[in-house]
Amino acid sequence: MTTVHVLFIGAGRMARAMIAGIRRRQGPIHWDISVANHQDSARLTELTTTFRVRAQTDWRTAAEQADIIILAMPPAAHQTVLETLSHHVLPHQLVASVAAGIGVSGLASKLPEGTQCAWLMPNIAAAVGESMTLCAFGDTVTADNREKLAEILRGLGQYHVCTETQVHHLTAITGSAPAFAFQFAEALEQAATALATDETTARLLVGQMLLGSAKLLLSGRPPEELTDEVATPGGATAAGLSVLTEAQFKTRVMDAIEATNQRARALAPET
Ligand SMILES: NC(=O)C1=CN([C@@H]2O[C@H](COP(=O)(O)OP(=O)(O)OC[C@H]3O[C@@H](n4cnc5c(N)ncnc54)[C@H](O)[C@@H]3O)[C@@H](O)[C@H]2O)C=CC1
Ligand SMILES: O=C(O)[C@@H]1CCC=N1
Numbered sequence: 001m002t003t004v005h006v007l008f009i010g011a012g013r014m015a016r017a018m019i020a021g022i023r024r025r026q027g028p029i030h031w032d033i034s035v036a037n038h039q040d041s042a043r044l045t046e047l048t049t050t051f052r053v054r055a056q057t058d059w060r061t062a063a064e065q066a067d068i069i070i071l072a073m074p075p076a077a078h079q080t081v082l083e084t085l086s087h088h089v090l091p092h093q094l095v096a097s098v099a100a101g102i103g104v105s106g107l108a109s110k111l112p113e114g115t116q117c118a119w120l121m122p123n124i125a126a127a128v129g130e131s132m133t134l135c136a137f138g139d140t141v142t143a144d145n146r147e148k149l150a151e152i153l154r155g156l157g158q159y160h161v162c163t164e165t166q167v168h169h170l171t172a173i174t175g176s177a178p179a180f181a182f183q184f185a186e187a188l189e190q191a192a193t194a195l196a197t198d199e200t201t202a203r204l205l206v207g208q209m210l211l212g213s214a215k216l217l218l219s220g221r222p223p224e225e226l227t228d229e230v231a232t233p234g235g236a237t238a239a240g241l242s243v244l245t246e247a248q249f250k251t252r253v254m255d256a257i258e259a260t261n262q263r264a265r266a267l268a269p270e271t
Pocket of ligand 1: 010
């Protein structure tokens with residue numbers, strides 16, 4: 001079995017979800033994972049014991065051994081880390097960032113010319129192997145490194161290779177929208193517990209309803225058609241849908257998407 005050395009710089013929520021996803025998959029590669037962060041040594045200890053990763057107090061030492069370096073820290077931390085990394089990165093290594101707004105070109109512009117770079121937009125469902133991850137590769141990434149990264153992404157769930165511009169526009173849809181879905185779930189759970197049941201049962205009812213709806217969507221049927229199928233003419237669902245339409249539900253979702261993408265662009269350091 002081939003061993004590939006992966007270094008995560010940043011050990012927060014996204015790194016944890018990705019490491020969990022990688023560890024779930026029994027693929028053809030053995031992942032030797034190192035993790036470094038800014039300050040939180042308790043977090044590193046927790047990751048070490050849960051996921052068999054190596055905690056690194058100084059990521060620069062681990063960077064030398066890495067085949068793939070994943071930047072999983074806030075966009076604002078990239079400037080400084082990339083400046084240092086630019087003195088250490090080697091031509092065979094792949095540098096990937098999961099930071100909102102960063103862009104594969106933004107990444108490449110701060111590293112030596114020709115550095116192999118990729119920009120990833122995973123989501124938190126990576127922890128259960130169900131992320132929808134977007135991936136934009138820089139021009140210089142070798143076929144071998146594309147395949148290694150693809151193998152990581154298969155552990156996280158589904159992935160879709162697209163352009164940098166597409167990742168900018170779709171960040172809200174795949175990266176952030178789980179939070180919107182959780183808000184919807186929270187509202188449904190609150191209604192369920194207020195009206196009829198306990199919290200555990202409410203979680204099951206709402207989670208299974210969302211899972212079933214997601215499976216129908218993934219079967220390829222359009223949401224309008226599925227909505228129509230639920231809403232019996234003159235029936236109960238139509239009354240609820242009218243309230244959502246009155247509140248301009250779809251327009252508000254679009255506003256949330258635009259606000260998210262704009263903020264993502266604003267957070268990234270200037271190129
Ligand atoms: N949370 C999510 O669902 C998603 C997050 N992302 C991206 O993932 C990145 C991390 O986000 P979260 O995990 O949510 O944040 P977080 O706050 O949970 O984790 C950030 C981590 O970065 C570390 N860090 C900060 N500055 C550092 C530095 N200079 N050197 C080394 N480590 C440093 C912190 O110690 C912490 O471990 C962000 O760029 C975000 O845009 C992308 C997709 C989804
Ligand atoms: O909230 C954020 O900035 C990150 C980007 C996508 C999801 N979480």
